Amino acid sequence: MLARDHWYIACPSLKLAERKPLAAQFGDLQVVVFRGKNGEPHALLDRCCHRGVKLSRGRVSENGCIACGYHGWEYDAQGNVQHIPSLGDGKMRSKFQVPSFHVRETHHYVWVWIPGESEAPTYEPELRGFAPGTWIQFSGIWKCNVSAAVENQLDTAHPVFSHPTTYPTFETDRELNPELFLSTWRGHVEDGNKVEIYFLPTDGTPVQRPTIENPGSNITAFEMPYRNYVFLTSANVRAIYNWIPLSEDTGRLEYMSLSWPPKGPGDFKVRIWDEELEILAQDRVLLESAQGTYNPSRDKHVPADRPPLAARQIIHHAHQLAAAPPKDQEFEFEVYA
Ligand code: FES
Ligand SMILES: [Fe+2]
Incomplete structure (x- = not known):
């Protein structure tokens, strides 16, 4: 349900206050994160070894230990019990x-x-493609399989129908103007764990392949663990979606997007955004409506489903549901959208 041996986001840095522990779930694993004496973050299993109470219901003491809210047992950053109040001072052995x-x-x-x-850890966590400006961070729960959410961000045929009023590259209200335009896309599957797609100019001008680090043109990507990049440079949009599977039918979204251009050179800010963006809600509601009968093996496909299907195979392989990841490949497809 959750591919292990990966880094997953517990929370935005701005949300982890001093002295205030936070619960974070990864698959069926319940973890508590908290800041120690110098503000550095720590993570322990969110279950007190005395009577099983969640440590995230406790508090952080002045010495940087986390104290359980039931009988006050204190744990250090390594999870060792350092103090048991009921024993009195000096009796902790x-x-x-x-x-x-x-x-x-x-x-x-x-x-x-x-x-x-x-x-x-076998590698270091990294997000790519930051650019100056003000970014927002939003966290939300989606009641759908994470694979469906990942696939949605690689689905080039859906915006015109799902987001007629919110998609950032639509200049007009497409609901009032339902004409569809033909576009040709090129995609790459690489290393058994990445998919990237970008569209080709209609006049046949050769296009340099964009990258997340240097998106000369619009690029949409997926990489394990469950991460989408949607960079629409023509609209100055950069959105990073990190998905954390919680169960087969629920996932947590940690979303971050460039929302305002920089006020000057080097201007880079991050803000927490507590309200779900309309464009996210539009996708979420559709995917949640499909979850009750979720059965990917019954899906029918058209050529535009190729990128989502590549991501699906990568995820199935990570979950040991597919024998092999997709092979490295370059492909093209056309879509009216
Ligand atoms: S349950 Fe945590 S200290 Fe007793
Ligand atoms: Fe969407």
């Missing part, structure tokens, strides 16, 4: 412990390494 996790704070998020075969 136990080796009681809860599991701890590797944590990083980078790219405006707090990340937790979810171990599988590898206890220790």
Whole structure:
């Protein structure tokens, strides 16, 4: 349900306050994150080893330990019990412990390494494609399979119908003007864990392949673990979607997008946005409506479904539902949208 041996976002950095623990779920794993004495983030299993109460209901003490809200047992960053108030001072001799996790704070998020075969991280977390301006971060729960959410961001045929009034590259209200235009897209599948697509100019001008780091033109991408980039440079849009599967039919979205251009050179800001953007809600409601009868094996396909299907195969392979990831390939397809 959740591919392990990856970094996943626990929360936006701005949301993890000093002295205030936060619960974060990854698959069926419940984790608590909190800041230690110098503000550095830590992550422990969110279950007190005394009577199983969630540590995220506790508080962070002055010494940077997290104290359970039930009987006050205190845990250090490694999950070792350092203090049991009911024993009185100086009597703490136990080796009681809860599991701890590797944590990083980078790219405006707090990340937790979810171990599988590898206890220790095998790479560093990274988001690509930051540009100057003001970015917003939004967190939300989608009641649908994460694969469907990932596929949606690679689906070139849906915006005209799902987002007639909100899609940033539509100049007119497409609902009032339902004419469809033919476009040709090129895509790449690489390393068994990445899909990238971009469209080709109608006049046949050769196009340089855009990258996330240097998106000369619009590019939409997927990479494991469950991350979409939707960069519509023609509209100055950069959106990064990180999905964290919580169950087979629920996922958490950690979304970040460039929302205002910079006020001057080097102007880069990040703000928390608590209200769901309309364009996100439009997709979420559609996908949630499909979840009750979710059965990908019954889906029928057209050529424009090729990028979503490549992402689906990558995810199925990560979940051991497909024998192999898709082969490296370059492909083209046409779509009226
Ligand atoms: S349950 Fe946590 S201290 Fe007792
Ligand atoms: Fe959409």
